[in-house]
Amino acid sequence: MLGIIDWFKRRAAADGPFPEEWRLILREHVPFYEGMGDELRERFEEKLKVFARTKEFVGAGGLELDETMKVVISAAAARLVANIPGEHYERLTEIVVYPSHYRHPGDDDKVVFGEAHTFGTVVLSWDAVRAGFSNERDGHNTAMHELAHVLDIEDGRFDGTPELHRFAAYAPWANVMSEAYLGLRAAKRKQVLRSYGATNEAEFFAVATEAFFEKPKQLRTRSPELYALLVEYYMTDPAAELDARHGGAR
Numbered sequence: 001m002l003g004i005i006d007w008f009k010r011r012a013a014a015d016g017p018f019p020e021e022w023r024l025i026l027r028e029h030v031p032f033y034e035g036m037g038d039e040l041r042e043r044f045e046e047k048l049k050v051f052a053r054t055k056e057f058v059g060a061g062g063l064e065l066d067e068t069m070k071v072v073i074s075a076a077a078a079r080l081v082a083n084i085p086g087e088h089y090e091r092l093t094e095i096v097v098y099p100s101h102y103r104h105p106g107d108d109d110k111v112v113f114g115e116a117h118t119f120g121t122v123v124l125s126w127d128a129v130r131a132g133f134s135n136e137r138d139g140h141n142t143a144m145h146e147l148a149h150v151l152d153i154e155d156g157r158f159d160g161t162p163e164l165h166r167f168a169a170y171a172p173w174a175n176v177m178s179e180a181y182l183g184l185r186a187a188k189r190k191q192v193l194r195s196y197g198a199t200n201e202a203e204f205f206a207v208a209t210e211a212f213f214e215k216p217k218q219l220r221t222r223s224p225e226l227y228a229l230l231v232e233y234y235m236t237d238p239a240a241e242l243d244a245r246h247g248g249a250r
C-alpha cells in the first residue's frame with residue numbers, strides 16, 4: 001500500500017514527458033529497448049520514470065553516479081514489471097552502486113540480500129550491470145536478477161514466490177516451481193537456467209527470471225510449464241515478442 005506522501009511523490013515523478021536524453025541512453029545501452037512495440041514501450045517508460053525519480057541512487061567505492069547508470073538500472077526494474085498493473089518495489093528505497101565487484105562486511109552476496117530484505121537496499125556493481133546488458137541473450141543480467149529478488153520479498157518472504165495476482169495461482173506456482181527447481185538441482189548436463197539457480201528457491205526464481213527475459217524461446221521449448229507460469233506472473237510473453245519481431249508468430 002502506498003502512503004499518502006509516497007503517492008504524491010509517485011505522482012510528481014510520473015509528471016511530464018519522458019526525457020529525450022534518457023531515450024538516447026536507452027538506445028545506446030539497453031538493447032531490448034529498440035525492439036519494444038509502442039504500447040509496451042509506453043508502459044516501460046512510465047515505470048522507468050517513476051523508478052528513476054523515486055529511488056535514491058548512491059555511488060559507493062569511489063563511483064561517481066551518473067544519469068546513464070540511473071537510467072540503465074531503472075530499465076531493468078521497468079522491464080520486469082512493465083506489464084504488471086500497480087506499484088512495485090515499494091520497500092526498495094535505495095540502490096547502492098559500486099564501480100566493480102565489491103566486498104561487503106560479512107562476505108558474500110547473501111548479506112546483501114539480507115539487507116535488501118531489512119533495509120530496502122539493493123547493492124549492484126556497475127561493471128556487472130553493464131555486462132548484463134551488453135549480452136541480452138546469455139540468460140545473465142545482474143540488475144534484473146537483484147530486482148527479481150526485490151519482487152520476491154515484497155510479500156515479506158524471501159522464498160522464490162512473489163505476490164501472485166490471484167490466490168488460485170499459488171498452488172500451481174508451488175508445483176511447477178518446485179519441480180523445475182529440483183530438476184535443475186538434479187541436472188547433469190547444461191540447462192537453459194544458470195546452475196546458480198539450484199542454490200535455493202529464491203535464487204531459482206531470480207535465475208529463471210533472467211532466462212525468461214533473455215532466453216525466452218529456449219525456456220519455452222525446454223520448460224513450457226515454467227515458461228507459462230512466468231508469462232502469467234510477468235504478464236508478458238518475451239518469446240512471442242521475439243516471434244513477432246522476426247516475422248511470423250509460430
Ligand SMILES: [Zn+2]
Binds near residue numbers: 145146149202203206
Ligand atoms: Zn541472487
